[in-house]
Amino acid sequence: MDCWKNFYFFFSLSYPYTLLFVFRRFALFVVAGCFLYILKLHFGPEECDRTKMPYVDLDRVRRAQQYASAALEEQCRPSYVKKEMRKLFAEKYSMDISPFVRKNINEDEALFKYEPPFGFHKFFDKLKNLLELLPEHDLPEDLKSKHCKRCVVVGSGGILHGSELGHLLNQFDIVIRLNDAPVQGYTDHVGNKTTIRMTYPEGAPLSEHEYPPASLFVAVLFKSVDFNWLQAMIKNETLPLWVRLFFWKEVAEKIPFTSKQFRILNPVVIKETALDILQFPEPRSKFWGWDKVRSFLLGEGDHKIQSKIRN
Numbered sequence: 001m002d003c004w005k006n007f008y009f010f011f012s013l014s015y016p017y018t019l020l021f022v023f024r025r026f027a028l029f030v031v032a033g034c035f036l037y038i039l040k041l042h043f044g045p046e047e048c049d050r051t052k053m054p055y056v057d058l059d060r061v062r063r064a065q066q067y068a069s070a071a072l073e074e075q076c077r078p079s080y081v082k083k084e085m086r087k088l089f090a091e092k093y094s095m096d097i098s099p100f101v102r103k104n105i106n107e108d109e110a111l112f113k114y115e116p117p118f119g120f121h122k123f124f125d126k127l128k129n130l131l132e133l134l135p136e137h138d139l140p141e142d143l144k145s146k147h148c149k150r151c152v153v154v155g156s157g158g159i160l161h162g163s164e165l166g167h168l169l170n171q172f173d174i175v176i177r178l179n180d181a182p183v184q185g186y187t188d189h190v191g192n193k194t195t196i197r198m199t200y201p202e203g204a205p206l207s208e209h210e211y212p213p214a215s216l217f218v219a220v221l222f223k224s225v226d227f228n229w230l231q232a233m234i235k236n237e238t239l240p241l242w243v244r245l246f247f248w249k250e251v252a253e254k255i256p257f258t259s260k261q262f263r264i265l266n267p268v269v270i271k272e273t274a275l276d277i278l279q280f281p282e283p284r285s286k287f288w289g290w291d292k293v294r295s296f297l298l299g300e301g302d303h304k305i306q307s308k309i310r311n
């Protein structure tokens with residue numbers, strides 16, 4: 001919708017321009033579009049060469065192992081992290097935010113206050129359609145009923161390579177892996193247990209082997225097509241080609257899970273972390289997008305595209 005609004009402004013603002021001028025612009029858009037698409041085709045996941053052995057700092061490895069062992073040996077303290085966060089950030093931190101979007105979204109104003117990634121403003125219907133496909137909105141019963149849980153988050157930056165932390169990470173109750181952090185081939189260092197894989201579509205591992213049967217997939221939704229992608233994954237359907245074109249890299253075609261294993265990350269968690277705790281500036285209104293599009297349409301964009309095509 002917004003996109004069309006901008007086009008409307010473009011045409012209504014551009015009345016002094018000649019028709020030729022408008023066509024020239026249009027042609028430029030088409031050329032630029034093809035150009036970006038070709039770039040995208042060449043920007044595959046292979047870009048990141050994980051086989052290269054990175055430098056391993058043995059002192060850091062030793063400290064990481066000691067830290068993980070100590071965390072596992074200590075008695076588990078229920079709600080320890082929540083209580084500590086509350087001490088640090090007082091009322092900026094909500095103890096009772098649900099990590100996943102719940103079924104009943106009708107009354108939830110906070111959920112729709114901001115646009116993604118801080119909320120689902122303008123995505124009410126798409127979200128509702130998705131939630132109708134999801135039978136569960138919480139941790140699985142066996143984990144939920146566990147009185148105290150030790151959790152660890154494993155990122156995808158490669159810093160664990162050479163750490164030999166695998167056997168320690170496997171002992172945590174909940175292992176959350178972010179984006180495409182690989183397990184296959186690296187289990188000595190990153191373990192082989194995955195409780196939660198949390199990512200946006202472009203980050204979801206392409207290999208079906210990265211989805212162990214007893215884990216959850218938590219989707220982080222940023223843009224409109226992310227909802228379409230998740231819907232296709234939950235329904236085990238083929239992703240339409242037009243949807244695929246909107247991603248900046250190849251996305252997973254299948255997530256080998258049943259609908260019970262999918263969750264949607266509650267964007268209010270991101271909002272609270274970014275805006276309240278880290279105190280990022282409030283997102284500017286939609287006019288930010290409008291400013292960009294306008295400056296592009298009214299000239300500044302031309303130079304950038306032309307110099308890109310020339311180079």
Ligand SMILES: *[C@@H]1O[C@H](CO)[C@@H](O)[C@H](O)[C@H]1NC(C)=O
Binds near residue numbers: 192193212
């Ligand atoms: C992890 O590896 C251990 C030892 O090789 C194996 O017994 C276990 O089944 C594996 N777990 C998963 C989730 O692959």
Ligand SMILES: *[C@@H]1O[C@H](CO)[C@@H](O)[C@H](O)[C@H]1NC(C)=O
Binds near residue numbers: 257258
């Ligand atoms: C998804 O569909 C394929 C066939 O296209 C089927 O083999 C597979 O079992 C389905 N997966 C699930 C989780 O239903």
